[in-house]
Amino acid sequence: MNAYCEARPVLFQPTERADISRLLTCEGEEQQALFQAARAARQAAGMDAVKLRGVIELSNYCQKTCDYCAIRPQNKEMIRYRMDVDTILAITAEIVAEGITTVFLQSGQDPKSDAMVLEAIRRIRQADVNVLLNLGEKSRATYARYVEAGADSYILKFETSDPVLYQNIVGTPLAKRLECARWIQDVGMKLGTGNIIGLPGQTLDTLVDDILLAQELQPDFVSSSPFIPNENTPLEHLGVGDLQLTLNSIAICRLLFPHALIPAVSALEKIKKGGQLMGLNAGANVLTINFTPKDFRDKYAIYSKERFVVSLDHAHATIAAAGLRPRQVANPVEVVSSYN
Template identity: 60%
Template sequence: MNFLNQQEQIQNGQITKTELITLLQASGSLQQQLFRQAREIRQRYHGDQVVVRGVIEISNYCQKNCNYCAMRATNQKLERYRLGVEQIFAIGTHIKEANIPIIFLQGGQDPHCDPILEEVIPRLKKELNLSVLLCLGEKPREAYQKFAELGADSYILKFETSSPSLYKNIAHTPLLRRLQCIRTLQESGFKVGTGNIVGLPNQTIDSLAEDILLALEIQPDFVSSSPFIPNQDTPLENLPYGDINLTLNTMALYRILLPSCLIPTVSALEKIQKGGQLMGLNAGANVLTINFTPAQCRDKYAIYSKQRFVVSLEHAQQTIKQAGLSSNSFKSPVLMSGGTP
């Protein structure tokens, strides 16, 4: 396939699954063409600005029992925690002081967080003037609508895989429910993020192509691709890492096919390979998330692994500079109770 001759067609969304499969497996000069086109489109739609957000991982309780996640409900080895209103707000002030405009509240699917969020979201909006991004799993329509009414701006709910059978095997709940929640979020007025995991057991290149087609159907505001990371104390702990090149190629295709989307370069890339997040920026990503979770909680938020890579202000600054990009965010690193971000 001559990629250069297909660029206009791809940008117009006129791409077949066969072509997607070819590009997903791109290597060598074809992969570099793919990445170059992704960067050119990022520049055209977003300039050279990287969006920076500060995450607080507010709870590691979860109702779900996903095979890849150590926060799964049946994991008795994990020490659980849940942050309160004043803890979240105090950390939010550090995010504000660091000149980061977006506070990202992430947690397991924990309904006991809902009253905490209902109290803290308006304070983060009114007192700190922060944009509020949530990633808290599947919830009833009423909960989503309440968060939107209180001022939350956006919500991430990854579909993980487009294969209903694979999703059911790893998450033990229906993919359709997940997709209905994504639609409900859009109907509630949220900017919505979604995306997939690369390297799940029994995943095929065909289903990865279907993942991209599903993202095109959803038309999200943010989209991400993350490599699978084997996690201790889970049924999948002995599997290999997801393929970093497949992940980067997926990211580049998301950028080309969904040019206005924000695309993060996730910390899992850095976990697999030093410089992985820089590789993500070079494949068309334009978002970095800095971790402000208190140090005593970070190891308990076992979403990837106990030895996950934690993104600091310094690492983010260096990565953005190495990519030849810039950000309007960042002041001097801020000390927090429990350690540095």
């Protein structure tokens, strides 16, 4: 058995490039030992309770031209929308009523939504829940305004640590992305970041560098997501990202960031039924439930038109199958009353 995957999993740490590279390609018994080590690290850190987030996809307008994403402005087939604050608050009430304590506002990089988002944050915070944002690259001042309004955390994935690959696929400098990530931390929000596995031109060395970059950023949340080919994009002809590489990356991140929130993303389930369960068994501890109404959700094609949409029932069944429990508020009714 791989010396890096053997007994005493709680003490196991991948500390060198060679360790990370070897673990990324673990298979069979070695891989199962890696997953066992990741679960042990999660348990030892007190992070076994699965965090539930309720996501609202509030706008599919975007400035970015990422080759993998269908909401890129070049996609003229996309029917665009932008929610208003009242719609967001109505959906928030549904999230809070389920006892979910994090409202996750996500959109394309849409500068015209900033004022609306600030108002939504202020009003959501009246319910005494956390507000997580994923809205793209903004100015430092805008991030600071989000904090003043009450936002707690922000996801800005770096996607790949390779600056040439990033420039080729995204069309903007990786350095700008990383500057924004540091601004998010500077203004006092928790940072979530991570990579996509399966981008064209990516190598094993690139994936090792991704993990090392995450270590450098020291995020509060970290993720690995498999690439999903998306209709009406330059990369629609590619295959999906490697599931086993993604699971191994999740497990390595758990060992390196034992106290982090690590999602089992919906793309895992898109690739393989039970994929999110596999993610939890590899050390993840977050599931994001989609509360976006269907008429909006169908237009938010960040993965594909046939993406897997995580329901509350699916999330609870997956958590139970993993032998874990959800982390929820004790009395959600009291939270809902904050809107009255």
